[in-house]
Amino acid sequence: MDLSISQLHTSYANGDTTPRDIISKLHEEIQASDSAIWISIVSEDRLEGYLAKLDGESPETLPLFGVPFAIKDNIDLEGSPTTAGCPDYSFDPDKDAFVVDSLIAAGAIPMGKTNLDQFATGLVGVRSPYGVPANPFNPDYVPGGSSSGSAVAVARDLVTFSLGTDTAGSGRVPAGLNELIGVKPSFGLLSCSGVVPACRSLDCVSIFTKNPADAEIVLNAAKGFDSEDEYSRKPSQSHWFRADSFTFGVPEQDQSEFFGDSEAEALFYQGIERLKALGGTPVTIDFSAFLEAALLLYEGPWVSERFAAIESFLLEKPDSVYPVTRKIIEGGGTPKAVDAFRSQYRLKELKRKADSVLATVDLIVTPTAGTAYTVEEVEADPVKLNSNLGYYTNFMNLLDCCACAIPVGRLEAKGGVPWGITLFAPAFSDEALLSLSSRFLAPEKNYLPTLPEDWIEVVVCGAHMRGLPLNFQLTDRGARFLGEAKTSDCYRLFALPATESIPPRPGITRTKDGEGNAYAVERWAVPADQFGSFVAAIPSPLGFGKVVIEDGNRVSGFLCEEIDTHDAEDISHLSGWREYLESLTGK
Structure with missing residues (x-):
């Protein structure tokens, strides 16, 4: 079933089907699907309550009219428990997260809460007591995390879009491994009110879709300033460039890492050729500032934010936390205040260097992840391989960039697991990145530059x-x-x-x-x-x-x-x- 927003709205407008028909059919499919995708499923009675609010509305009045979506289970949905992937942590929220409320108000229908690496700590999708959502393309391989269930739900056509979170790559790595669009918005563009924090000063709500057009519609419906979220930001002047005439940075070859995967390396350079064919001019850049900033996220004091988020729970119920997750988060209890200040100073230095690189190009392109790993490989070496998957992602929020992960091809040597690249640029380049992503995936379509409102x-x-x-x-x-x-x-x-x-x-x-x-x-x-x-x-x-x-x-x-x-x-x-x-x- 084609669940794209345009197709659903065309079918609704033509009278071919109704939101009730679509939601009923999907509810049955969700109940019969891989149980590791979901932590909780919205009941038929509750779904009818959401559908009843659409009576008298249409695709012309609501941008997400009758569009089904899934919610990562560290984001609140009233009426469903929030677990953050930990049963003993579960609580019943008294209202929807700000972003969820915005999407429902736009006509979207929440279908359920999805599985994740516990406390959103991981890029692999295997650190959950609720099981491992099977990668739809090869179940031997990890689905990516931490937003594993959200990505797989979209990849399996159980919903049109889903919400994840992205602090270190959790909205991009699963997109790359599931052939999806993964939008990591500008920090603060989407409210994090009603989101269980991982690193509160860095967390972003992310979006998974199957095409950039849907991602843009969802992003526009979800964004908005939230006075109750101290990290919410009103958009500043957007960074825009034409999607048929642009410069893009490519890391120096000795700074690129594919972890021995020659097929992934070949796909990366194929992606570069496709960008050149669209009118892009590649510029070799020094990527060292980005890579050093990435190390600060887990090897610096920012892991203390993860400890601060669940400190009382961790101290009271340490055995309730997944072993690998516990080891990582407990490490956040030891850094000293002086370490935090030193790292802040170093981050400022690195951001200045990164900004000077970004100023020379319109955007930068990297692999989303250097390679893909099997579940067995990750379980045998959980920390190192997880770190490898974050090689190109961990710096993004520290350096205040936005990003869009897009598919390029499949790793045939790994049984057809998808693989992709990420386009990133300074904050508030979201619209330009989605426009270029659309051209990348559909170069045959005529391109007419559309200026942002600002x-x-x-x-x-x-x-x-x-x-x-x-x-x-x-x-x-x-x-x-x-x-x-x-x-x-x-x-x-x-x-x-x-x-x-x-x-x-x-x-x-x-x-x-x-x-x-x-x-x-x-x-x-x-x-x-x-x-x-x-x-x-x-x-x-x-x-x-x-x-x-x-x-x-x-x-x-x-x-x-x-x-x-x-x-x-x-x-x-x-x-x-x-x-x-x-x-x-x-x-």
């Missing part, structure tokens, strides 16, 4: 164009070139004289439609937080208004009042400013 399109017609003296006023503000265009044929063009500090520049004035000419312009996208300073830098007699371009759209751009053109040279017979400059050179 970017403004402008057209420039003179010295701000590429290669001309004032172009830096755009590029220094992080503006992105969108393409060349022409105005509508309702303008006249003048050459305004130079001053001591300002080079010659064009002024265009509006006439009646069809009584003027069309002129060459460039389309640029400017971050909204930079737009005001850009406009303020424009000297008289130029101003800013709406320019009609050839497709009929009105875009912000330079205009000039006719009264200010009396002493200017009328160059309306030319095609644009570049032709005028060429005519000067030829004189």
